Amino acid sequence: MIPTPGQSLNSASSSQPSVGQSSLGSAHDVGHHRILFVTKETHPSFRADVRILFGKYLPRNGWYCDLFSQEEFGVAPTSWPAGDLYLAGSSKRRWLRPLQLLKHDFRLFGLAQKGSYVAVQVRDRIFAGAIGMAAARRAGLPFFYWASYPKPEFRQEAAAYLSWKRSPLKFALHQLRAKLSFLLLYRWVLPRADHVFVQSEAMLEAFVERGIPRERMSAVPMGVDLEEVEKLQSPAPETLGRLQGRRVIVYAGALDRVRQPGLMLEALVRIKAMEPRVLLLMVGGASDPKDVQQLQEQAIDLGVSENVHFTGWLSPAQALGCIKQAELGISVIPRGPLYDVSSPTKLAEYFALGLPVVANDLPDQELVMSESGAGTCIRFEPQALAQAVLDLLASPEQARVQGRAGQIYVQSQRSYLAMASRLAATYQGLVSPEISGTGIF
Secondary structure, three states, X not given: OOOOOOOOOOOOOOOOOOOOOOOOHHHHOOOOEEEEEEEOOOEOOOOHHHHHHHHHHHHHHOEEEEEEEEEOOOOOOOOOOOOOXXXXXXXXXXXXXXXXXXXXXXXXXXXXXXXXXXXXXXXXXHHHHHHHHHHHHHXXXXXXXXXXXXXHHHHHHHHHOOOOOOOHHHHHHHHHHHHHHHHHHHHHHHHHOOEEEEOOHXXXXXXXXXXXXXXXXXXXXXXXOHHHHOOOOOOOHHHHHHHOOOEEEEEEOOOOHHHOOHXXXXXXXXXXXXXXXXXXXXXXXXXXXXXXXHHHHHHHHHOOHHHEEEEEOOOHHHHHHHHOOOOEEEEOOOOXXXXXXXXXXXXXXXXXXXXXEEEEOOHHHHHHHHHHOOEEEEOOOHHHHHHHHHHHHOOHHHHHHHHHHHHHHHHHHHEHHHHHHHHHHHHHHHHOOOOOOOOOO
């Protein structure tokens, strides 16, 4: 139950953080709000919505988050500008890390009661969601769940790849974990959460079908930090040399095999036949280096190795600098239960840099392309991708107009500056019920 206006949530002072003290003492001042934020990602996080939305822009709107997470093994913890840090250790032994995190999770009961919080929020951690909800209820606080990824569906798909004959015990354990994830998240945590934040309108609809009330959910898609865009770095000389005299098109993001990036190389064969100067700049990498190696081998087999350049993973500033060199951006991601509910970051980055976009018909991408008029939405097919790219390369004025439309759209709809203001208003409406509807995305 969300406390009524003026009800004291918790007047106890905060306990000492595990790692350092917040650099923003104002997070504890009267008039500001603090959330105890439990995240799946280790700290420091690579996720833009954690690092930028919560770490940078929400504090400007008076909302701070004490981060409850786990250290990244082998990486020195950095400060967290939006509040205090409570980090579990991270052992060299991988099997020990989940146990360290589980032990750490039970600290939520003490922190929720002693800290001057207005809510407890758990992101993408199903079992920790149950613990966090219990801690919030005990402390008389509202509980929010933040779903950026369909974790049960992911575990189900991962289990499906295992072989019963090769490893029956591992197969059985993964199947059991997937089933328990479905039950715990969709039957216990989400139905009892005071509010659920989801990644996209498509995820919101999927949760509605599972019985989660629509009025207790808000979709918060991925965005871009326009201040970071202004600080982009020029590409490395080697990359700049490859781009000289070429018609550059760019894909920025993961190149894991499950995303089927080979489709872009198949399209590149058709594009090259009509525009030999084309160069596909692939900014990103894969969790398994073998996936990139197979992609490079496919480029050789298709005869387009001289028309594609792989940069590997880059810093955000370096990646943006590479994207800036292109005439248009590509965002093609296969359809399916996992990706249909996603909200790709690359789309907002392309828009911010003034690139027209060719994107396939993922629900969030289809929505954004329709609202913005900043490019072309296609089916996930090499022929459709090739034709859309060729059409834009042949129409520079149309490309310029669409690129400008994307910049205008992202400033008001998908910049973290604008999104933080709306999210802060949503939080305010949730903890102060007399203020409602002002921040719904």
